[in-house]
Amino acid sequence: MGGDSGPAAILAGCVIARRRHPDVRFVLHGDEAVLQPLLAHRPLLSKSSEIRHAPSVVGMAEKPSQALRRGRNSSMWHAIDLVASGECRVAVSAGNTGALMAISMFRIGLIEGISRPAIAVLWPTKRGQSVVLDAGANAGADAQQLVDFAVMGEAFARAILGIDRPTVSLLNIGEEEMKGIEPVKRAGQILRESRLPIEFCGFIEGDGIGEGSVDVVVTDGFTGNVALKTAEGTAKLIVYYLRSALKRSVLGRVGALLASGALRSLQRKLDPRAHNGGVFLGLNGVVVKSHGGADALGFASAIDVAIDMGSSDVIARILSDRAGVAQLSGEGGSADHPDGSGHTKAVVS
Amino acid sequence: MGGDSGPAAILAGCVIARRRHPDVRFVLHGDEAVLQPLLAHRPLLSKSSEIRHAPSVVGMAEKPSQALRRGRNSSMWHAIDLVASGECRVAVSAGNTGALMAISMFRIGLIEGISRPAIAVLWPTKRGQSVVLDAGANAGADAQQLVDFAVMGEAFARAILGIDRPTVSLLNIGEEEMKGIEPVKRAGQILRESRLPIEFCGFIEGDGIGEGSVDVVVTDGFTGNVALKTAEGTAKLIVYYLRSALKRSVLGRVGALLASGALRSLQRKLDPRAHNGGVFLGLNGVVVKSHGGADALGFASAIDVAIDMGSSDVIARILSDRAGVAQLSGEGGSADHPDGSGHTKAVVS
Numbered sequence: 106m107g108g109d110s111g112p113a114a115i116l117a118g119c120v121i122a123r124r125r126h127p128d129v130r131f132v133l134h135g136d137e138a139v140l141q142p143l144l145a146h147r148p149l150l151s152k153s154s155e156i157r158h159a160p161s162v163v164g165m166a167e168k169p170s171q172a173l174r175r176g177r178n179s180s181m182w183h184a185i186d187l188v189a190s191g192e193c194r195v196a197v198s199a200g201n202t203g204a205l206m207a208i209s210m211f212r213i214g215l216i217e218g219i220s221r222p223a224i225a226v227l228w229p230t231k232r233g234q235s236v237v238l239d240a241g242a243n244a245g246a247d248a249q250q251l252v253d254f255a256v257m258g259e260a261f262a263r264a265i266l267g268i269d270r271p272t273v274s275l276l277n278i279g280e281e282e283m284k285g286i287e288p289v290k291r292a293g294q295i296l297r298e299s300r301l302p303i304e305f306c307g308f309i310e311g312d313g314i315g316e317g318s319v320d321v322v323v324t325d326g327f328t329g330n331v332a333l334k335t336a337e338g339t340a341k342l343i344v345y346y347l348r349s350a351l352k353r354s355v356l357g358r359v360g361a362l363l364a365s366g367a368l369r370s371l372q373r374k375l376d377p378r379a380h381n382g383g384v385f386l387g388l389n390g391v392v393v394k395s396h397g398g399a400d401a402l403g404f405a406s407a408i409d410v411a412i413d414m415g416s417s418d419v420i421a422r423i424l425s426d427r428a429g430v431a432q433l434s435g436e437g438g439s440a441d442h443p444d445g446s447g448h449t450k451a452v453v454s
Numbered sequence: 455m456g457g458d459s460g461p462a463a464i465l466a467g468c469v470i471a472r473r474r475h476p477d478v479r480f481v482l483h484g485d486e487a488v489l490q491p492l493l494a495h496r497p498l499l500s501k502s503s504e505i506r507h508a509p510s511v512v513g514m515a516e517k518p519s520q521a522l523r524r525g526r527n528s529s530m531w532h533a534i535d536l537v538a539s540g541e542c543r544v545a546v547s548a549g550n551t552g553a554l555m556a557i558s559m560f561r562i563g564l565i566e567g568i569s570r571p572a573i574a575v576l577w578p579t580k581r582g583q584s585v586v587l588d589a590g591a592n593a594g595a596d597a598q599q600l601v602d603f604a605v606m607g608e609a610f611a612r613a614i615l616g617i618d619r620p621t622v623s624l625l626n627i628g629e630e631e632m633k634g635i636e637p638v639k640r641a642g643q644i645l646r647e648s649r650l651p652i653e654f655c656g657f658i659e660g661d662g663i664g665e666g667s668v669d670v671v672v673t674d675g676f677t678g679n680v681a682l683k684t685a686e687g688t689a690k691l692i693v694y695y696l697r698s699a700l701k702r703s704v705l706g707r708v709g710a711l712l713a714s715g716a717l718r719s720l721q722r723k724l725d726p727r728a729h730n731g732g733v734f735l736g737l738n739g740v741v742v743k744s745h746g747g748a749d750a751l752g753f754a755s756a757i758d759v760a761i762d763m764g765s766s767d768v769i770a771r772i773l774s775d776r777a778g779v780a781q782l783s784g785e786g787g788s789a790d791h792p793d794g795s796g797h798t799k800a801v802v803s
Contacts, residue, residue, distance in 0.1 A: 168632060231694055241627055244635045278590055278679040283517060286593045286676050311683030315691035327635050328680050330627040331673075334660030335681040339688040342664035345580055346723050347696070350716040360713025367699040367706035374695050 106135040106162045106180045107200025109398045115199060116143050118395075118404025120150050125405070126412055132193055134159045134180035159183045163204045165397065172204035173211060182208055188390040189213045194415035197382075197407050199395040206242055206385065213390040216420065218427040221246070222387035223254045223326065224394060225261050226333065227380060227410075230317030236262045236271075237314065237322045240383050241330035248291035251275065251323055255296060256430060257386040258321040259303050260422035265413055271320035274309035276328060284308065288325070301430060340375050378403035382410030386423070391415050455484040455511045455529045456549020458747045464548060465492050467744075467753025469499045474754070475761055481542055483508045483529035508532045512553045514746065521553030522560060531557055537739040538562045543764035546731075546756050548744040555591055555734065562739040565769065567776040570595065571736030572603045572675065573743060574610050575682065576729060576759075579666030585611045585620075586663065586671045589732050590679035597640035600624065600672055604645060605779060606735040607670040608652050609771035614762055619653050620669035625677060626657035633657065637674070650779060689724050727752035731759035735772070740764050 106112055112135055119131055130153050133140055137158040144151050159180035163172045176182045181200050187193040189212040198205050206222065215222065223239035238258045239246065246254065255273050262271035275293050277285040282293065285308065296305040306319050311332060314322050324332070351361040361368060373379065377396070381403040385392040391414045395407035455461055461484055468480055479502050482489055486507040493500050508529035512521045525531045530549050536542040538561040547554050555571065564571065572588035587607045588595065595603065604622050611620035624642050626634040631642065634657065645654040655668050660681060663671050673681070700710040710717060722728065726745070730752040734741040740763045744756035 166630065229691070231691060244627065244633075276680060278593065278676055281515060284593075311680045311685075312687030312690070314684060315687035324680075327627055328677055331625060331660045331677050331681050332684040335663060335684050336660075336688040338661030338664035339685040340692060341661070342578070342580060343689060343692050343720075343724065346720050347716075350720045350723075351713055353719075354715060357713045357716035360709040360711070360716065362709070363712065364700055364706045364709025366703060367696075367709065370702075371692075371695050371699045374699075375692065 106139075106159070107165070107198050107397070108395065108404075109165075109199075110400060112139055113143055114400050115404055116140070116147065116150065117401030118399070118408065119154070120147055121401055121405035122408035122412075123150050123153055125409065129153065129408075129412060131155075132157055132184070132187060134183045135162070136160075136180075157183060163201050163208075165201050167201055167204055169203040169207035172201065173207050176204065176208060181205060182212070185209050185212045185392065188392065195391040195393060195411040197393045197395060197404075197411045199397055199399055199404060199407075202241065202394055202397075205392065205394055209385060209388055209390075209392045213388045213392070215387055216389055216424050216427060218431055219253050219257070219387040219423070221250050221253070222385050223257060224329075224383040225258060225386050226383050227265075228314055228322070228333075228336075229374065229380060230315055232317030234266060235314065235317055235320055235322055236266070237324070237329060237333065238386065239324065239326035239329045240333050241326045242385065243326035245327055246288060246325035248288045248295060251288060251292035251325065252295050252299075252430070253387070253427070255292070255303060255305070255321070255323045256301070256426045257423050258323055260426055261384070261386060261419055262320045264417040264419040264422060265410075266320065268320050270304050272304045272306045273321040273323060274306045274313070274319040276311065276314075276322050276324035276332070277308035278310065280308050280310065282307075292323075299430070302426075337377055340377075344372070344375065376402075379406055382407035384410060384414055386419070389420065391420070455488075455508070456514070456547050456746070457744065457753075458514075458548075459749060461488055462492055463749050464753055465489070465496065465499065466750030467748070467757065468503070469496055470750055470754035471757035471761075472499050472502055474758065478502065478757075478761060480504075481506055481533070481536060483532040484511070485509075485529075506532060512550050512557075514550050516550055516553055518550075518552040518556035521550065522556050525553065525557060530554060531561070534558050534561045534741065537741065544740040544742060544760040546742045546744060546753075546760045548746055548748055548753060548756075551590065551743055551746075554741065554743055558734060558737055558739075558741045562737045562741070564736055565738055565773050565776060567780055568602050568606070568736040568772070570599050570602070571734050572606060573678075573732040574607060574735050575732050576614075577663055577671070577682075577685075578723065578729060579664055581666030583615060584663065584666055584669055584671055585615070586673070586678060586682065587735065588673065588675035588678045589682050590675045591734065592675035594676055595637060595674035597637045597644060600637060600641035600674065601644050601648075601779070602736070602776070604641070604652060604654070604670070604672045605650070605775045606772050607672055609775055610733070610735060610768055611669045613766040613768040613771060614759075615669065617669050621653045621655045622670040622672060623655045623658035623662070623668040625660070625663075625671050625673035625681070627659065629657050629659065631656075641672075648779070651775075686726055689726075693721070693724065725751075728755055731756035733759060733763055735768070738769065740769075 224242040225238040351357040383394045393411040573591040574587040700706040742760040
């Protein structure tokens with residue numbers, strides 16, 4: 106029921122995904138009176154889907170704390186519950202990000218030793234794709250959380266991108282050790298001095314992301330979200346410049362016509378719908394967030410990511426890597442997270 | 455003497471600037487033995503320039519505190535001193551940013567009531583240009599500093615872009631009031647509730663910058679620097695994609711040839727050299743920072759910005775606006791900055 110375009114776009118996305126992945130089965134949560142007629146028009150999807158009625162919806166502007174208090178009968182809550190119970194492997198939503206995160210933490214729980222989840226996205230680069238996290242699960246992060254993000258991002262890159270030994274950097278405003286804000290400097294120190302099995306490459310500046318300088322770029326959710334959206338805005342601006350420049354002269358228009366195949370392939374490469382799907386890392390289950398404004402094609406991309414995640418062993422890898430971190434740093438149990446069980450409360454309050 | 459390409463590029467930039475602004479006079483600081491032969495080859499620039507020998511140089515990797523302790527005989531210090539004494543209107547440097555800021559604060563001083571300077575840059579947008587600050591003078595900012603940046607950015611937009619009533623937003627990860635990190639939320643509250651004569655438009659997300667949604671985008675120096683460099687990296691990535699796509703087929707190559715005028719005009723628009731020149735706002739004088747990697751054309755752009763600044767009344771505007779803020783918020787003198795005189799010390803330590 107989430108997203109700016111409503112359930113029609115979501116179901117159309119499921120149709121595309123069903124074609125790409127014939128074995129996948131969907132449980133569609135929401136208002137049956139709305140979903141039933143939409144599904145009736147899609148016989149192929151019908152065969153792979155069942156509708157579970159949910160009487161309420163989490164609004165796009167609702168606070169996470171409100172959603173936790175009042176969202177028990179919502180489609181979002183029901184979807185997450187099926188991942189928590191193990192009935193479904195993955196949950197995909199185009200709804201309210203903060204609510205999705207809060208309900209996921211409450212119902213599915215965090216991997217032991219991880220204090221905050223992060224949203225990981227795939228970022229197109231000159232060398233292919235890199236993982237960037239956190240793209241906006243949190244506003245800010247302390248040093249230990251950034252180290253956790255590095256561990257999670259590295260496991261994600263191995264499992265999803267198939268890179269044997271991914272390189273990892275912290276996003277900063279200079280490459281020298283003295284540069285930047287305290288949590289980033291401190292996280293850099295921990296990653297340099299620890300004997301973690303991570304290929305840590307120090308700091309990277311914003312222009313290094315698109316360059317593909319490393320496989321995993323680690324940052325807090327505020328900076329990561331600003332960077333991601335600034336990149337999207339820049340891509341739109343350049344396409345706008347290109348269009349206006351080509352339109353301005355007859356030669357430009359003829360050239361554009363001849364090169365239309367190339368320009369279309371550029372457009373496909375830049376299409377934000379092809380890169381849709383932020384993965385919540387750090388949970389004991391797979392939840393994928395689609396852009397709220399995604400159309401059918403965009404939502405299908407988010408399902409692609411979800412299916413990749415569902416058939417991977419990312420969670421087991423993070424669990425064992427995080428246990429390694431705890432061992433290296435001599436943590437006794439959850440001693441470094443004495444408030445471990447209180448995190449959900451922090452979200453509620 | 456600063457910058458990655460050394461004094462030859464700087465002097466070549468001065469030659470271009472001299473052609474654009476025949477009345478400008480230059481004082482060139484640095485090693486006379488290096489500068490003299492370079493200047494000898496440039497008769498036109500010679501007529502408008504004099505060399506002042508400086509025996510030392512601030513290194514690109516030096517800490518601001520080191521530069522303050524040991525930089526008294528450096529070309530950077532000498533250049534700033536001439537602005538402090540009033541002999542020169544503006545100083546332009548491609549050298550070490552942190553050192554340039556620290557020495558400028560120490561020698562030129564801050565506008566009364568401003569606790570931290572910020573670097574303002576002009577950002578190309580769909581609507582023309584916007585001002586973004588802080589692009590990296592500080593790592594982080596508190597709420598009051600963000601409000602100061604809003605005041606300074608607004609004055610800058612009026613003076614340099616000639617906008618009568620510039621619109622101002624805070625960069626954030628959502629448009630709702632509850633979104634984001636504490637300093638940004640608090641600064642938003644102050645700007646909403648104050649009776650400042652600023653057209654405050656709330657929060658803006660990263661993609662709103664290139665859209666040109668507002669004239670002035672305010673953020674802390676960490677986030678601003680990451681956003682700026684991420685945008686540069688994204689622009690490079692897209693040009694790379696475009697080139698590879700056009701090269702891949704004969705039609706693409708022919709089309710590119712026909713549209714070469716349009717593609718060149720795009721390249722000019724995206725040329726980071728055309729947007730070079732970060733202005734240090736908040737100082738009692740004009741200091742402009744050129745990108746360290748700038749070539750002649752890039753350095754000439756930084757001089758353009760410096761000349762615009764030098765002939766504007768930005769500093770007087772900030773001074774009077776900041777006094778207005780103090781009056782509105784009932785500040786007694788510099789009561790809200792009890793450590794006002796200690797800021798330079800903070801940089802030294």
